[in-house]
Amino acid sequence: MTRPHKHQSHPKVIARLKRANGHLAHVIAMIEEGSPCTDIAQQLQAVEKAITNAKRVLIHDHIDHCLDPDEAGHAPDTASFKAITRYL
Structure with a gap:
């Protein structure tokens, strides 16, 4: 079983x-x-903007915490970066 993947931005x-x-x-x-x-x-524009902003926060948080070697505790993962940028 994998452990939950939570970030400070998730709430x-x-x-x-x-x-x-x-x-x-x-x-x-x-x-x-x-x-x-x-x-x-x-x-509908307001809904779209709210979802876009939520997605942006999530992606930026992923980049900051999962791809930063100081935060993640390991070398940056290029495949993970490419995967997440598909959703920008």
């Missing part, structure tokens, strides 16, 4: 994703209620 990422989840639920309700498309698009 902040979780909070951002929960906020985005709330926005998304609101967007669904807006669509079901027949809200104007411009209002829905604006809220």
Whole structure:
């Protein structure tokens, strides 16, 4: 069994994703209620931005703590860096 992989930023990422989840639920309700498309698009933009910001924090934290030899306790892993940058 592998041990949980946690970083100091994970609670902040979780909070951002929960906020985005709330926005998304609101967007669904807006669509079901027949809200104007411009209002829905604006809220979808907010959801997209919240998710993008959460992803950015997670990736930067990974780079800072998993690829920094001083933090990770080993030489940088080029394959891991290439893998995570696919999601930028």
